[in-house]
Amino acid sequence: MSQALTSGLKIGREMDPDLAMLTGEGAQQRVKQAEPDAGSIVPLWQRISSRPAESLPDYYRLPLLKEPVWIWSVPAYFYLGGVAGGCAVLAAALPGKRRFDALASWCRLLACAGVTVGPALLTWDLGKMTRFLNMLRVFRPSSPMSVGSWSLAGTGMLATLSLLLGKKAPSSVRYGTALGGVMVAGYTGVLLGNTANPLWLEKRRLLPPLFISSAIASTAGALELLPLNLHEEKVVQRFGMVGKVGEAAAMVAMERRTPANKEAVYGFEKGRGGLLWNAAKVALVAGVVLDLIPAKSSTRRKASGLLTTLGAICLRYALLETGKDAAREPQAVIGPQRRRMQGGE
Amino acid sequence: MTATGFFTDTSVCIGCKACEVACKQWNQLPADGNFFSGRSYDNTIHLEATTWRHVAFVERSLQLSGQITARPFSWLLMSDVCKHCKRAGCLEACPTGAIVRTEFESVYVQPDVCNGCGYCVVCCPFGVINRREDDGRAWKCTLCYDRQKTGGEPACAKACPTDSITFGKLDELREIARKRLELLHSRGVHEAYLYGMTDDDQPGTGGLHAFFLLLDRPEAYNLPPEPAVPTKGVGASWGTMGVAAAGMLVAAVAAVRSVEGGKK
Amino acid sequence: MAECHPVGFRWVMEAKRRGATIIHIDPRFTRTSAVADIHVPIRAGSDIAFLGALVNYIISNDLWFKDYVVNYTNAAALISKDFQDTEDLDGLFSGWDVEKGQYDPASWQYEGVEVSPAAGHREMFSGEPRAERGAIIAAEKHDYTLTDPKCVFQILKRHFSRYTAEVVEDACGISKALFEKVARALCDNSGRERTSAICYAVGWTQHTVGVQYIRTAAIIQLLLGNIGRPGGGIMALRGHASIQGSTDIPTLYNMLPGYLPMPKASYDTDLQKYIEFNESASGWWSEFPKYMVSLLKAWYGPAATAENQWCYDYLPHITGDHSHMVTVAAMADGFVQGYFVMGENPAVGSMNTALQRKGLRQLKWLVVNDFAPTETAEFWRKAPEIASGEIKTTDIATEVFFFPCAAHTEKEGTFTNTQRLLQWRHKAVEPPGDCRSDLHFIWHLGRRLKELYRDSTDSKDRAIRDLTWDYGSKGAIEEPEAEQVLAEINGYDSSEQKYISGYKELKSDGTTICGCWIYCGCYKDGVNQPARRKPASEQNWVAPEWGWAWPDNRRLLYNRASADLEGKPWSERKKYIWWDEEQKKWTGYDTPDFIVNRPPDYRPSPDAKGIDTLSGIDPFIMQAEGKGWLYDPSGLLDGPLPTHYEPEESVLKNPLYGQQCNPARMEWVRRDNPYHKAWGDSRYPFIATTYRLTEHHTAGGMSRWLPWLCELQPEMFIEVSPELAELRGLKNGGWATISTMRGEIEARVLVTERMQPYVQNGTTLHTVGIPYHWSYVGRSRGNAANELTAFIADPNVSIEESKAFSVQVIAGRKRSDRRAAAGGPLNESDSGGPERDHPPVQEKPGGKHGLKAGKTELTEEA
Numbered sequence A: 001m002s003q004a005l006t007s008g009l010k011i012g013r014e015m016d017p018d019l020a021m022l023t024g025e026g027a028q029q030r031v032k033q034a035e036p037d038a039g040s041i042v043p044l045w046q047r048i049s050s051r052p053a054e055s056l057p058d059y060y061r062l063p064l065l066k067e068p069v070w071i072w073s074v075p076a077y078f079y080l081g082g083v084a085g086g087c088a089v090l091a092a093a094l095p096g097k098r099r100f101d102a103l104a105s106w107c108r109l110l111a112c113a114g115v116t117v118g119p120a121l122l123t124w125d126l127g128k129m130t131r132f133l134n135m136l137r138v139f140r141p142s143s144p145m146s147v148g149s150w151s152l153a154g155t156g157m158l159a160t161l162s163l164l165l166g167k168k169a170p171s172s173v174r175y176g177t178a179l180g181g182v183m184v185a186g187y188t189g190v191l192l193g194n195t196a197n198p199l200w201l202e203k204r205r206l207l208p209p210l211f212i213s214s215a216i217a218s219t220a221g222a223l224e225l226l227p228l229n230l231h232e233e234k235v236v237q238r239f240g241m242v243g244k245v246g247e248a249a250a251m252v253a254m255e256r257r258t259p260a261n262k263e264a265v266y267g268f269e270k271g272r273g274g275l276l277w278n279a280a281k282v283a284l285v286a287g288v289v290l291d292l293i294p295a296k297s298s299t300r301r302k303a304s305g306l307l308t309t310l311g312a313i314c315l316r317y318a319l320l321e322t323g324k325d326a327a328r329e330p331q332a333v334i335g336p337q338r339r340r341m342q343g344g345e
Numbered sequence B: 001m002t003a004t005g006f007f008t009d010t011s012v013c014i015g016c017k018a019c020e021v022a023c024k025q026w027n028q029l030p031a032d033g034n035f036f037s038g039r040s041y042d043n044t045i046h047l048e049a050t051t052w053r054h055v056a057f058v059e060r061s062l063q064l065s066g067q068i069t070a071r072p073f074s075w076l077l078m079s080d081v082c083k084h085c086k087r088a089g090c091l092e093a094c095p096t097g098a099i100v101r102t103e104f105e106s107v108y109v110q111p112d113v114c115n116g117c118g119y120c121v122v123c124c125p126f127g128v129i130n131r132r133e134d135d136g137r138a139w140k141c142t143l144c145y146d147r148q149k150t151g152g153e154p155a156c157a158k159a160c161p162t163d164s165i166t167f168g169k170l171d172e173l174r175e176i177a178r179k180r181l182e183l184l185h186s187r188g189v190h191e192a193y194l195y196g197m198t199d200d201d202q203p204g205t206g207g208l209h210a211f212f213l214l215l216d217r218p219e220a221y222n223l224p225p226e227p228a229v230p231t232k233g234v235g236a237s238w239g240t241m242g243v244a245a246a247g248m249l250v251a252a253v254a255a256v257r258s259v260e261g262g263k264k
Numbered sequence C: 001m002a003e004c005h006p007v008g009f010r011w012v013m014e015a016k017r018r019g020a021t022i023i024h025i026d027p028r029f030t031r032t033s034a035v036a037d038i039h040v041p042i043r044a045g046s047d048i049a050f051l052g053a054l055v056n057y058i059i060s061n062d063l064w065f066k067d068y069v070v071n072y073t074n075a076a077a078l079i080s081k082d083f084q085d086t087e088d089l090d091g092l093f094s095g096w097d098v099e100k101g102q103y104d105p106a107s108w109q110y111e112g113v114e115v116s117p118a119a120g121h122r123e124m125f126s127g128e129p130r131a132e133r134g135a136i137i138a139a140e141k142h143d144y145t146l147t148d149p150k151c152v153f154q155i156l157k158r159h160f161s162r163y164t165a166e167v168v169e170d171a172c173g174i175s176k177a178l179f180e181k182v183a184r185a186l187c188d189n190s191g192r193e194r195t196s197a198i199c200y201a202v203g204w205t206q207h208t209v210g211v212q213y214i215r216t217a218a219i220i221q222l223l224l225g226n227i228g229r230p231g232g233g234i235m236a237l238r239g240h241a242s243i244q245g246s247t248d249i250p251t252l253y254n255m256l257p258g259y260l261p262m263p264k265a266s267y268d269t270d271l272q273k274y275i276e277f278n279e280s281a282s283g284w285w286s287e288f289p290k291y292m293v294s295l296l297k298a299w300y301g302p303a304a305t306a307e308n309q310w311c312y313d314y315l316p317h318i319t320g321d322h323s324h325m326v327t328v329a330a331m332a333d334g335f336v337q338g339y340f341v342m343g344e345n346p347a348v349g350s351m352n353t354a355l356q357r358k359g360l361r362q363l364k365w366l367v368v369n370d371f372a373p374t375e376t377a378e379f380w381r382k383a384p385e386i387a388s389g390e391i392k393t394t395d396i397a398t399e400v401f402f403f404p405c406a407a408h409t410e411k412e413g414t415f416t417n418t419q420r421l422l423q424w425r426h427k428a429v430e431p432p433g434d435c436r437s438d439l440h441f442i443w444h445l446g447r448r449l450k451e452l453y454r455d456s457t458d459s460k461d462r463a464i465r466d467l468t469w470d471y472g473s474k475g476a477i478e479e480p481e482a483e484q485v486l487a488e489i490n491g492y493d494s495s496e497q498k499y500i501s502g503y504k505e506l507k508s509d510g511t512t513i514c515g516c517w518i519y520c521g522c523y524k525d526g527v528n529q530p531a532r533r534k535p536a537s538e539q540n541w542v543a544p545e546w547g548w549a550w551p552d553n554r555r556l557l558y559n560r561a562s563a564d565l566e567g568k569p570w571s572e573r574k575k576y577i578w579w580d581e582e583q584k585k586w587t588g589y590d591t592p593d594f595i596v597n598r599p600p601d602y603r604p605s606p607d608a609k610g611i612d613t614l615s616g617i618d619p620f621i622m623q624a625e626g627k628g629w630l631y632d633p634s635g636l637l638d639g640p641l642p643t644h645y646e647p648e649e650s651v652l653k654n655p656l657y658g659q660q661c662n663p664a665r666m667e668w669v670r671r672d673n674p675y676h677k678a679w680g681d682s683r684y685p686f687i688a689t690t691y692r693l694t695e696h697h698t699a700g701g702m703s704r705w706l707p708w709l710c711e712l713q714p715e716m717f718i719e720v721s722p723e724l725a726e727l728r729g730l731k732n733g734g735w736a737t738i739s740t741m742r743g744e745i746e747a748r749v750l751v752t753e754r755m756q757p758y759v760q761n762g763t764t765l766h767t768v769g770i771p772y773h774w775s776y777v778g779r780s781r782g783n784a785a786n787e788l789t790a791f792i793a794d795p796n797v798s799i800e801e802s803k804a805f806s807v808q809v810i811a812g813r814k815r816s817d818r819r820a821a822a823g824g825p826l827n828e829s830d831s832g833g834p835e836r837d838h839p840p841v842q843e844k845p846g847g848k849h850g851l852k853a854g855k856t857e858l859t860e861e862a
């Protein structure tokens, strides 16, 4: 048979006894390889009688929801979008004075870079470059992603214009870029909050402030790494401080578990998500501590910038990872919903 | 066109998986690989981008009322599918307009439009839709739009030997379901209830076009007890974002002003 | 039923919707149990104890249907004075021949007459046929008060009196309370107004007492008046598509089309003798010669004449038991040279697969006709013993030919289903490549053979030369016209030049030809009746115009029993056919299964002959005396009444009798087929039962190649209760090794409460559930369950016992240093084990059922 297959001779149904595959009808059947024999197959079966008799808590502890499918480039985009947004805002807030020129042009550059590299990263996740364009087929207000895409596209244009025109950009472009920037920095929080993911859903009010404050902090963190004059440094540091404090506050609030959402809000302590989350916390606090050291040194500033940036990046990844954890945990969905039902009854 | 949908009566499902296979065959979906799960007879485990029907096998050490067994035990079987929600998380979230509501009021993903952003995946409160690894697009049950177009019945319902899956006009299905529920209750099967039949049963989704008669709590079958379309209440998110955005603007201006002011 | 007949189960669910009570009796909690109202976990192999207790319950609580039983069954018949029951002989009936290891059924007969069974009798294995079997049945003696101790009813009552609810508890592991619930549900739903149906499949047949299981069910149904009435009956849920068709027009070695017995070499020496031994003086079998002559005319056409006995001598005459296991054992011993395997995969599906493969290795040539290169086709290079190196491919001389076959969608023809319904199937697509239908294969093989012998003058070749083989063919691949075959099966009247419209038109003068008398009418008026598809909504609820059912498009056999003695329906709810006094004929929703104009008050005169002996109240027209048999005076090799015997390999000593197993069972005592101790073999302490999963089909040739099915049940596994898992340290999802003396396999473990232990007489008995679909080729592979099973069979039908045997289970995978299955015992056999037979059978061992078994004298070597 195998020989007949390779020689292309048709003798029958062409079933290969080694592959057990049909050529012809059904040949497009690709079967994934069986998972390795190891522990993964051995399931979590428990003596069912040990379950409370009146009800089953879940279905063999299998996830009820789908995990987010996004790859690494999406949190990276979240971070860049934040920086871009913050820079756009800051650029607009700066008076057109010469001593802020450097900062302003950095801001314009970063804003423009952020909103152009960002979509590239998003598109990377989509797999095909042209696919991003589909986002612009329709405008769907109910979809934060649609709103975000349009904001991103608009802001991209404006930011590019700002960059090209530089100081000469009319204020409509400047303010427009800033407004777009706020959207870009913040909609991602709404985007996560507008999902069925139990963690993100539980924290849907907190996510936008977290993203925005973190965008401010990230902006400052990035700018702190750049050569700036003293005035500029001060602006950046003060702007950043607001963000960092806000971010810290939002993170504390994020972690808070209530009896109502205890299963959903748990991923911050363990696993990859927990590690990233804690790294983000440590980096943020360390950055703030460095900021508060009164000594003036560019190393200290750069170190603080670096820590803040690191913290902000870790935060984005932590949110994705903890979101995945929450989606994997059926009780994260069931518990809060059950209690809501009982509360409602 | 009138809305069509499914009424899945789990009390007569025999777990034969004909629906699963019929769906795969009609839609030419690949198998998900040979994976022995050890979870009763359920080896496909969940709905997937390449598994649009999935039969759950719930083993419980609990007697079903109306059933006599030697020891307290029952086996609940249930064929799960996309719910074609009245208010569909996936549809409302889709930024490309790939997900549309058809003339049969089902929720349909247009493969040529989907760009694989994956947002629908996190927005479905039932964990139904998913992105295929190979082609990167999102797939789920089409309610056999192609078959319905030519007046046909969805493949899964056609294959179902016991009519556990009943396909039809939604209002007629609701009538059938109500009668069936009444009958079961009159026969002492008190556990039976309808899941997601109308807006009243499931305000979060406005009711499902593929609804179920279940014999245990939803979570026993891996269904959410009180799902809601994420878009509901998202205003709060936009609200806090507005406040935070304002804060951002203020912070920027204030930061600049404070430095500028210091100079003056 | 839900597992294996999901589409048929649709109607069970429909009935449930309408309020029917579904009772499922199975060792395991299956998909059927999941939707049943009552699930009764029964120890595998103990159903006669359970069903016998139901008989006892019905009789002792006086719940039997009096009018029906007295008039429509043989309850009143008196049995020979020589008859002795198992009650008297501790588990044996009278007539046991210790020397021969078989029964002489003479003492089981009615007093004063001899009757023969309705179909497929096998008296050749139980002694010489009796010439006086044509005696007039009216001579039979009766006691219609049912009080004579020699009457069937009293014998039945005595026989089953020891089958009590306590016995059910001890033998079956079913609590008294549960038993009583079942008994009550069944009896409450039987009688004039209501009927209950019993459905079974191979959970009942694959035992050394399988036929008697079904006999017990028949007794219950007759006592409750559930036969011949709508909603009643015993449904044999058949296996493969058209397996019913393949017994009607059989692929069985001992039958000709329409249940005419195959001529036996030793005494059916000419047509006259053959007819004499097989026709019956009374009842429908009195028409026997018409069927036989018409069949011979169909096969040999003009060559068949009255002078040459219609070419009767051309037919092969059988010399002994040539059933599957007998043949394979002979094959392993080198007596068989060539083997056609068409639509079967014995290297997986048949018992003791190591022995099966040993047989295949001894062949000169093997033809496999299948979709896929199955294990049977690939045994010479993929079998476990090849993989392990115990046997080398180069040492196997068998030449294997593989012919790819067409699938059912690629050819036309009929399927005959469980309810005898023929349904025509149209071709949807052309078969790919060289794939051809079986009809194509056989027809062209026949054509080539005829070509080969065309000029032969040797008289022995005339059987091929005279064969009518003139079907037309069509298309590029010369596919024979299946409809012409159907037309020939239906039959043709050459004097009137028309298709026969029913078997009553058949004649024995050679003017009618008919390929299968029971199928007469399926091509009535030249119309393909099985192809009819009139929707249910356009006809009555019996739907006589959907397909075509044999005989005579009758949907319900023996339906005269649906009416009372006067011919009125027993109940208005259950009316089906009835006597129309005005028209003077039987009428109703279905074709009456009775002589249409025979009034209910007709009584035969003492000198009546043939079908005139049937009175107006004899609904069971295929039986010689027209009555349903509560007691079998003839036809069975293992007793006239069902008796509980333990399986060949049991975990229990027979709780009812000294006799442990069915004394008449078929055993193959040979080194490559060793048995465990009769009971209590400490090396093999657990009950094993094998079965199917909805997701796969039998030996896997049709399912383990399909990714869509493989993903649903991807690996060989066993099912065990949490209790057994704990006892043997088995982990869910982990591995287990299961062994018998015949072989050893590994499998995944599924721990589930659907399996449960039985506590019987204080001991806990555990069952290991083993699906049998896997083996060594295909997309999903695993060890084959039948490496474990043995050649051992029911004497009446040679069906294996794969539903109950003993095994050992240990945790972990199979050790690599253990021998792969190549035949031969895995362990030293334990000859000191407890006795199976009581009194010991002297000659049982020694391959009683091999080709050389010598039950009847063999006239030639194979």
Ligand SMILES: Nc1nc2c(c(=O)[nH]1)N[C@H]1C(S)=C(S)[C@@H](COP(=O)(O)OP(=O)(O)OC[C@H]3O[C@@H](n4cnc5c(=O)[nH]c(N)nc54)[C@H](O)[C@@H]3O)O[C@H]1N2
Binding pocket: C001, C003, C004, C005, C025, C026, C027, C028, C030, C042, C043, C044, C045, C046, C047, C200, C201, C202, C203, C204, C237, C238, C239, C240, C689, C690, C691, C692, C693, C694, C695, C696, C697, C698, C699, C803, C804
């Ligand atoms: N999906 C699917 N359908 C099939 C087939 C298939 O392979 N797959 N095969 C077809 C064929 S060839 C056949 S013959 C039929 C067979 O159809 P079934 O007879 O229904 O098939 P099995 O699963 O072999 O056995 C039935 C049940 O008998 C139980 N059993 C075992 N021992 C005993 C006993 O002693 N007493 C009682 N009461 N029950 C017992 C088993 O636990 C099992 O659940 O199915 C046909 N349909």
Ligand SMILES: Nc1nc2c(c(=O)[nH]1)N[C@H]1C(S)=C(S)[C@@H](COP(=O)(O)OP(=O)(O)OC[C@H]3O[C@@H](n4cnc5c(=O)[nH]c(N)nc54)[C@H](O)[C@@H]3O)O[C@H]1N2
Binding pocket: C202, C206, C239, C240, C342, C343, C344, C345, C346, C347, C348, C349, C350, C351, C369, C370, C371, C372, C374, C405, C406, C407, C408, C438, C690, C691, C692, C697, C698, C699, C700, C701, C702, C772, C785, C786, C789, C802, C803
């Ligand atoms: N342990 C254990 N063993 C058992 C049983 C059990 O319950 N337990 N059950 C027994 C029973 S009931 C049965 S029926 C047997 C079944 O055992 P087998 O009959 O040996 O097994 P199948 O896989 O059904 O084999 C049928 C083959 O026919 C092929 N086929 C399908 N259609 C066609 C066609 O049109 N033409 C041709 N030429 N080939 C075709 C298929 O591909 C398949 O390989 O197994 C028996 N063995």
Ligand code: SF4
Binding pocket: B082, B083, B084, B085, B087, B088, B089, B090, B091, B107, B123, B124, B125, B126, B127, B128, B129, B140
């Ligand atoms: S169940 Fe999920 S995928 Fe289906 S329509 Fe509802 S939200 Fe969309």
Ligand code: SF4
Binding pocket: B093, B094, B095, B096, B097, B098, B099, B109, B113, B114, B115, B116, B117, B118, B119, B120, B121, B137, B138
């Ligand atoms: S993955 Fe496709 S269907 Fe889903 S939201 Fe994105 S574009 Fe819409």
Ligand code: SF4
Binding pocket: B022, B023, B024, B026, B027, B052, B053, B081, B140, B141, B142, B143, B144, B145, B154, B155, B156, B157
């Ligand atoms: S409706 Fe069609 S696509 Fe949806 S599950 Fe059924 S068969 Fe599959």
Ligand code: SF4
Binding pocket: B012, B013, B014, B015, B016, B017, B018, B019, B020, B055, B077, B078, B079, B159, B160, B161, B162, B163, B164, B165
């Ligand atoms: S086809 Fe019907 S009965 Fe079978 S598993 Fe699906 S829903 Fe249940």
Ligand code: SF4
Binding pocket: C004, C005, C006, C007, C008, C241
């Ligand atoms: S496989 Fe075929 S025969 Fe068996 S249940 Fe399905 S449709 Fe019927």
Ligand SMILES: [Mo]
Binding pocket: C202, C238, C239, C240
């Ligand atoms: Mo079978």
